[in-house]
Amino acid sequence: MKVLFKILGYVFAILFAVGAILQYNDPDAILWVAIYVIAAAISLAFAVQKIGFKPLILMGILCCVGFLYLYPSNFQGFDLNDGDIKTVELGREAFGLLIIGVVFLIFGFRVKSNL
Helix, strand or coil: HHHHHHHHHHHHHHHHHHHHHHHHHCCHHHHHHHHHHHHHHHHHHHCCCCCCHHHHHHHHHHHHHHHHHCCCCCCCCCHHCCCCCHHHHHHHHHHHHHHHHHHHHHHHHHHHHCC
């Protein structure tokens, strides 16, 4: 099981790095590139066992709070054909934070169970 989580750490580091690269055409690209680069770095730190329980849980909670803050009140889906581009973009950004948050919380509880 330890190897599985190490692999997951590397996989999410790669996925978040790709997410950072894909933000190049976003209207607020600098913010989202930074978020995904930090998420990739934290995932890599988890994979090499250089991060503890508290930072992972704190970042996971912050990302989940960010999800609640960004989630549009009239969510219309992820496809641009589903509705207003601004609402779709907010939905995408919110769910990106939710994915990061859930991953960090899982990593955090995995670190805690290894103590």
